[in-house]
Each structure stands twice: as C-alpha cells, then as structure tokens.
Amino acid sequence: MTQQAVVAALLRSHGSTYAEDAGIRLRDTPQPLYQLLVLALLLSAPIRAGAAVSTARALNETGLRNPRRMAAATWQQRVDALDRGGYRRYDESTATQLADGAHLLTRRWHADPRRMRAEADGDVPILRHLLQDLPGIGPTGADIFLREVQAVWPEVVPYFDTKALRGAERLGLGTDGAALTRLAGDAGPAALAAALVRASLDDDLVTECLREARTRSAA
Incomplete structure (x- = not known):
C-alpha cells in the first residue's frame, strides 16, 4: 500500500x-x-x-x-x-x-x-x-x-495546519508540506488539506480509507 x-x-x-x-x-x-x-x-x-x-x-x-x-x-x-x-x-x-x-x-x-x-x-x-x-x-x-x-493564492502553498497534519499522521502520510502537496496532484493542496482535517476528526474515515487503499493495492 x-x-x-x-x-x-x-x-x-x-x-x-x-x-x-x-x-x-x-x-x-x-x-x-x-x-x-x-x-x-x-x-x-x-x-x-x-x-x-x-x-x-x-x-x-x-x-x-x-x-x-x-x-x-x-x-x-x-x-x-x-x-x-x-x-x-x-x-x-x-x-x-x-x-x-x-x-x-x-x-x-x-x-x-x-x-x-x-x-x-x-x-x-x-x-x-x-x-x-x-x-x-x-x-x-x-x-x-x-x-x-x-487554492487561489499560490504564495500560501503549502498550507497544512495542525489539524491537517494530524490527519496526515494518522494516515501514514508524514507531515512534510511539500511532499503532501505532491501527493495531492491535480486535486490540489487545499482539497487534500480539507480531507486531512476530516481524517483528524473521524476514526471511521481513517479506517475506511486505509482499507480501501490496501484493497486496491492488492488487486
């Protein structure tokens, strides 16, 4: 995975x-x-x-x-x-x-x-x-x-605050802003940051994402 x-x-x-x-x-x-x-x-x-x-x-x-x-x-x-x-x-x-x-x-x-x-x-x-x-x-x-x-002010990129970084840690993604921006790809860092904040607040979300990632990686 x-x-x-x-x-x-x-x-x-x-x-x-x-x-x-x-x-x-x-x-x-x-x-x-x-x-x-x-x-x-x-x-x-x-x-x-x-x-x-x-x-x-x-x-x-x-x-x-x-x-x-x-x-x-x-x-x-x-x-x-x-x-x-x-x-x-x-x-x-x-x-x-x-x-x-x-x-x-x-x-x-x-x-x-x-x-x-x-x-x-x-x-x-x-x-x-x-x-x-x-x-x-x-x-x-x-x-x-x-x-x-x-998403519209490029000089702010990358901006992953404490909550977003907590979500990234829970998902095993690390806490390097530049690396997270690269992982975001075309979706952009704003979308990934928002998703990571949700992951920081929801145990079930983390479990489901990791399960899906394992399943797709094994297919």
Whole structure:
C-alpha cells in the first residue's frame, strides 16, 4: 500500500473543500474571498462543521455575500440567518462579530480581502496575523482561511495546519508540506488539506480509507 493509494482513497470520498461544500465558488475576487472569511469564522467555533457550512450557505442565500451588505443588515437579520443555518448556540455574539468584521474590512481594506494579501506582500505569517485582526477570527479561523485560500493564492502553498497534519499522521502520510502537496496532484493542496482535517476528526474515515487503499493495492 503506497501513500499515493491512501491519498487517492481519501480524495475519492472526501475530496471537496469546505468552501465547495458551502457553495462558494472560490476565485481571487472580493466577494468569494469575503465569503470564505465568513466561513472560516463560522468553522472556528466549537460547533459541527456541517452546521457551520449550512450557516454560510444561509447567509449567502439571504444576500449577505459581501461586507457592505453584511454591515448594512440589522443585527436581527444576521441572527435570523444564523439561526436558519443551525448556528443558534452562537448566533448573538456571531451576529455582532460579523458586523464588526465587515465594518473593519470596509474601512481598513476597502471591502477587499486582496488588499490584506497585498499588505502582507507574500509573507504568510504576516497574513495570518492580519487575518486575526478581524473580530471572530483567531488562530484557528486564520488557519482555516489559509488552508482553503491556497487554492487561489499560490504564495500560501503549502498550507497544512495542525489539524491537517494530524490527519496526515494518522494516515501514514508524514507531515512534510511539500511532499503532501505532491501527493495531492491535480486535486490540489487545499482539497487534500480539507480531507486531512476530516481524517483528524473521524476514526471511521481513517479506517475506511486505509482499507480501501490496501484493497486496491492488492488487486
């Protein structure tokens, strides 16, 4: 059983990014990048990933797709959208964080996350620090954003945070970012990183992937 066989098995069953699951068509343009920031905020709370993803969808469907619309919405409109997505436990504090973050992004970076990227000037640790200036985005949220945005921001590659590397270890793939990027192949490191995070959280997923990889290698 090779590492490539393990990665292939993992990506076959869990090869979508969290942004894709949330219906975000990630491109290097302001709106989808903002939607990814919101998703990173939602995913960083101690709540099921499925609830965070469905809440990101609910916010987008409500029309809160960019920082100006988010800031212009009432607090209750944000709470209602969060509730529809299943984010009830954190709806009130998150509604406030979303508004404060939208105001800051608009004021400091003209509502365009690419300006944050430009301020970092290719330095990923600086970018990670800047992300944490946004209310509700701590180290975990910054890692989530960087893990996913590497699909469109090449200077971030490879980005495998602690959770992704834990999943890689459980699958016997090692923890070298460059090697993991090579193993990702055409799927890309963002897709592999997301799949590895799922592996870090799910014993059954690890068992199933290793079993499939062994079976296919022996065939």
